[in-house]
Amino acid sequence: MDKEYVGFAALPNQLHRKSVKKGFDFTLMVAGESGLGKSTLINSLFLTNLYEDRQVPEARARLTQTLTIERRGVEIEEGGVKVKLTLVDTPGFGDSVDCSGCWLPVVRFIEEQFEQYLRDESGLNRKNIQDSRVHCCLYFISPFGRGLRPLDVAFLRAVHEKVNIIPVIGKADALMPKETQALKQKIREQLQEEEINIYQFPDCDSDEDEDFKRQDAEMKESIPFAVVGSCEVVRDGGTRPVRGRCYSWGTVEVENPHHCDFLNLRRMLVQTHLQDLKEVTHDLLYEGYRARCLQSLARPGARDRASRSKLSRQSATEIPLPMLPLADTEKLIREKDEELRRMQEMLEKMQAQMQQNQAQGEQSDAL
């Protein structure tokens, strides 16, 4: 055995094994006007039918409906890795005649998740913190507009400091190639003008190979992603079956990089940057929220003072957290979780006992 070989090169494998056992959880929010293909895209991305029993309400119902926040959870497993995906949907966004303030429930929801995590983190039992923070928000922009609409700008400005935003152009098969380029350019300009911070892809390391760098640069340039979603498989004129949309003038293939940016979005969201999104949420956005929250609690007038740096070094233990009442449903969920765990343990014990009894019985038979 090599004397210089210590053995910690195997550490990544250990991490890998642990993560596989633990599983990942990821919360994704989709927002945008109705009719932009959000549900279809989510179904295409994760190859599930999350929206099976969905009924789109007609206009009369929508006249009085306010924005609601819906959460759907699904467990996806692939290659032994389990992902617990939570999807947050915002039906009713941008639907009514007067949409003033329709983004406020969304902002409140995101902040509530941060608040929940903050309380859990500062609590006593930190073993099973459920991370329900929103890690990423896919914002759908209409391909029919001339860039961002006033409503889009208002929503993005309200949430850009609180969640990772990935802008997406929905139903991109309505656009010709030149139109797509022009629209993307316009949206990028508008985002810069309005100083909206969307999720920035981390630069790839300098020691990556040229191919990877090129791919990465291409991906960055195609933001906002112009996507087309479909769960139907079409036979494309004799060649292999592909997922796509069949028109009388041709077939749009969802996974064809020349047709739309679906592959880029999937690669970025699921394959390469899932963990990074979570980290940015935790390190940047959550910490920002936490700092703001604690600062405002410690000294209500603190923002006016110049000694902000001193304040940020104050530790959280010195600042008393007010006991805000937990939502009842959250409590119930916690209790049920605990019960489930206890019952599982009991079951295991009983199983073990049964096995023991069986083994003993066999022994006594044999004798």
Next chain:
Amino acid sequence: MKKRQKKNGGSPMDPLRQSPSRSSSRASSPRTLPCEMLGYVGIEAVLDQLKIKAMKMGFEFNIMVVGQSGLGKSTMVNTLFKSKMWKSTMPGLGVPTPQTLQLQSVTHVIEESGVKLKLTVTDTPGFGDQINNDKCWDPILGYINEQYEHYLQEEILITRQRHIPDTRVHCCVYFVPPTGHWLRPLDIEFLQRLCRTVNVVPVIARADSLTIEEREAFRHRIQENLKTHGIEVYPQKCFDEDINDKILNSKIRERIPFAVVGADREHIVNGRCVLGRKTKWGIIEVENMAHCEFPLLRDLLIRSHLQDLKDITHNVHYENYRIFRLNESHVLPRGPGWVNLAPAPASVPAPAGPQANPSPPKVGGWAKDNSDEEC
């Protein structure tokens, strides 16, 4: 241009009509027994005379396009009349959408085979683009009523012009965004208010983002919506005169709203030069019925129902407006002014209903939008 024969002979064409034929095909007329012809007289040459006069005078048509920005309104107008009425802009370029709704009118005279058409297109940029779109239909209703008012003022003069310039909106094409679900609350609010004042033709805009099945489903849902909310779009059922009209119009009504695609660029397909949109997966031909229903819209607006649109505007919508205004003024002194109409206030209030009217208008009650109770 195809002329539809009316029962009482002689289609009332604009340039020839001196007085509005209120007793047109809508009211009942004394039945005349057909008489046997003993030889050729030459009455049918009247049609030629009408035609010659019409060609000399030319025609007028005013169309308004309403819809959110980016739904292809300007492109559609260019495609319909095969000329560059408007400069259709790509998403990145062009003027940014205005903060409030503004109406822009452009008039062109186009000519085909000796027939001159004075076409006025009114665009409504800024409709439905703001965060709060409440009452965004007010300027549009105001504009339409203004045009009626102009015509009315000209009509009640003692010495009238031989041919009153007609700026009334004959047809309003409403562009519904292709969400594929239902009509949005904004669409319903707008259509409810406007279908009583002007002929409205809804179309599904940018229909190249919907497959054939999706289009049919969307169309059915929209038709259901229209029925539920009592919105009567053109061609209205109550104005069908005879069985032929009914058959023709029923076919059209089944397909309303048309799923249209507009394009003003030409591409070569199979050796032919067609108007279309070129994508990486195919070329969408605008005039191909298998691709979109643009030919149906064009036929409806220009080739078969142009005169009918104008007739209904004149005989029904304008008459409703006139009746309301006359009732409102309550003053009919005989004198230099003959009819002294109170000046139209900036915001016309909802009428009590035209009760003192011998022949009630087909469309019951002309209402202005300020009535929140109606929704």
